[in-house]
Amino acid sequence: MKNEPREIGYLTYDVLKKTIGLPSGERLAKGPVAIIECIEDIPCDPCVEACKLGAISKASLTTPPDIDYEKCTGCALCVDVCPGLAIFVINMNYKEGKALISIPYEMLPLLKRGEKVDALDRSGKKIGVGEIVKVRKGTGATFVVSVAVGKDLVMEARSIQMQGEINE
DSSP: OOOSHHHHSSOOHHHHHHHTOOOOHHHHHHSOEEEEOOOOOOSOOHHHHHOTTSOEEOSSTTSOOEEOTTTOOOOOTTTTTOTTOOEEEEEEEEETTEEEEEEEEOOSSOOOTTOEEEEEOTTSOEEEEEEEEEEEEOSSSOEEEEEEEETTTTTTOOEEEETTOOOO
């Protein structure tokens, strides 16, 4: 059975929990925090440079980044600089029953605040509906889109698409 990222083409939640270690429930309850879903040994470090608080570090240029969840404030400056589109910010304190996920977005047309979107999991499968809360232009071509989703979806939702698009 295929279950490794290179075999199936995406990271699973179980692989992430084992590989990178996710923020504790206590940390998630404190407010926004970045989650870096990068497990590749490639020469890359813009996230380290973008983090003004020193929450992101790397043992070497080619190792995956580490994040100190206690230092991270969830500012999302790292989200739009990641060339792998592998950093997300989770805010479990957004609203009653809703969490906010800030994701990198490089599609057109650009979405607008208040629009409903389909929330997709790491494999591209629709798992629910979200609402665009904020759209911020990054330093390059990448935008950071903040989407309100159900708290039960926030650790799985990693992409969005306009409602009504075909997703098979």
